Amino acid sequence: GTGKVTATPINGDVEYLSPVNIGGQTLNLDFDSGSSDLWVFNSQLSTASQTGHTVFNVAKSQTLQMMTGATYSISYGDGSGSAGNVGTDTVNIGGATVTSQAIELATAVSASFVEDTASNGLVGLAFSKLNTVKPTQQKTFFDNAMPNLAEPVFTADLRSNAVGAYEFGAIDTSKFNGTMQWAAVNTTNGFWQFSSEKFQVGDATPMAVPGGQAIADTGTTLMLTSAAVVNAYYANVQGAVNDQQVGGVTFPCNSQLPDLQFDVGGSFMANVKGSDINFAPVDNAGTTCFGGVQAIQSNLQIYGDIMFKSQFVAFNGGNNSIGMAPHQ
Numbered sequence: 001g002t003g004k005v006t007a008t009p010i011n012g013d014v015e016y017l018s019p020v021n022i023g024g025q026t027l028n029l030d031f032d033s034g035s036s037d038l039w040v041f042n043s044q045l046s047t048a049s050q051t052g053h054t055v056f057n058v059a060k061s062q063t064l065q066m067m068t069g070a071t072y073s074i075s076y077g078d079g080s081g082s083a084g085n086v087g088t089d090t091v092n093i094g095g096a097t098v099t100s101q102a103i104e105l106a107t108a109v110s111a112s113f114v115e116d117t118a119s120n121g122l123v124g125l126a127f128s129k130l131n132t133v134k135p136t137q138q139k140t141f142f143d144n145a146m147p148n149l150a151e152p153v154f155t156a157d158l159r160s161n162a163v164g165a166y167e168f169g170a171i172d173t174s175k176f177n178g179t180m181q182w183a184a185v186n187t188t189n190g191f192w193q194f195s196s197e198k199f200q201v202g203d204a205t206p207m208a209v210p211g212g213q214a215i216a217d218t219g220t221t222l223m224l225t226s227a228a229v230v231n232a233y234y235a236n237v238q239g240a241v242n243d244q245q246v247g248g249v250t251f252p253c254n255s256q257l258p259d260l261q262f263d264v265g266g267s268f269m270a271n272v273k274g275s276d277i278n279f280a281p282v283d284n285a286g287t288t289c290f291g292g293v294q295a296i297q298s299n300l301q302i303y304g305d306i307m308f309k310s311q312f313v314a315f316n317g318g319n320n321s322i323g324m325a326p327h328q
């Protein structure tokens with residue numbers, strides 16, 4: 001079979017939310033190709049933590065079965081996280097259905113999750129080896145669904161300030177231009193990881209990247225790479241400054257940002273449109289804007305939604321590869 005759901009950007013493309021049916025209840029969840037736990041806001045949480053959220057009501061599902069003694073605890077790159085207990089239930093994502101999916105039921109969530117009232121949990125789509133359930137690690141929705149999918153794939157079609165889609169089991173060739181290009185994924189760390197050794201602005205000299213590795217992470221808002229690449233890229237942008245107060249590089253909102261190409265698996269260069277690198281204004285007048293490409297101190301680069309807004313991406317769990325092509 002196949003399954004397709006909308007991916008709706010919220011708060012200026014900070015994250016993308018998709019409807020998921022769990023035991024007959026539909027929740028808007030954040031699909032995250034950078035982690036491997038499916039967890040939800042639910043009726044076990046304190047009233048305070050539930051405020052503003054649609055929660056999964058554990059008493060109302062006829063098919064939820066609690067997993068005795070099972071717990072989970074997860075933290076994300078920004079230090080946020082959640083923890084709780086575990087059950088299994090039927091999960092239907094746009095028609096792709098798993099009858100006994102581990103559902104992680106938060107009994108505690110960090111403040112930033114409580115404040116993010118649009119999101120009612122996450123669907124982890126990285127490799128199951130990263131799943132945090134103890135004592136028995138659980139499989140992701142994609143792992144469980146794969147055997148029944150027409151093709152062992154899912155795709156991310158994320159759009160700037162527009163509704164896109166996640167699709168399981170098929171690659172919709174009408175959604176991208178040209179031929180999709182593929183690269184090998186190294187699953188050792190449990191991520192959709194591929195080599196990415198260089199960046200290029202226009203036809204300037206390519207910039208080398210220390211470590212030369214990247215992950216495709218739909219749950220990260222920006223595109224995070226080395227400080228050297230960030231500085232070299234924004235050197236092309238008049239008025240760009242690294243503003244410690246704001247927390248990264250800003251530039252005049254009317255800047256003409258150059259496109260940025262990045263290496264995928266040593267086999268092709270993929271393009272990020274300059275317009276997608278203008279992430280958001282930092283001031284009310286909309287004079288100064290925050291860059292979508294920012295620095296991290298890590299030899300693992302994180303290609304988040306800024307990349308996905310320029311590239312239609314296919315994740316192949318059959319042969320562990322990643323495909324990219326410019327959106328249609």
Ligand SMILES: O[C@H]1CN[C@@H](c2nc(-c3ccc(C(F)(F)F)cc3)no2)C1
Nearest residue numbers: 032034035076077080112113116219220
């Ligand atoms: O860990 C890496 C795996 N993918 C990245 C990711 N980060 C989040 C996240 C979502 C929502 C929030 C909050 F609502 F603001 F709390 C925080 C973090 N989801 O995926 C980072």
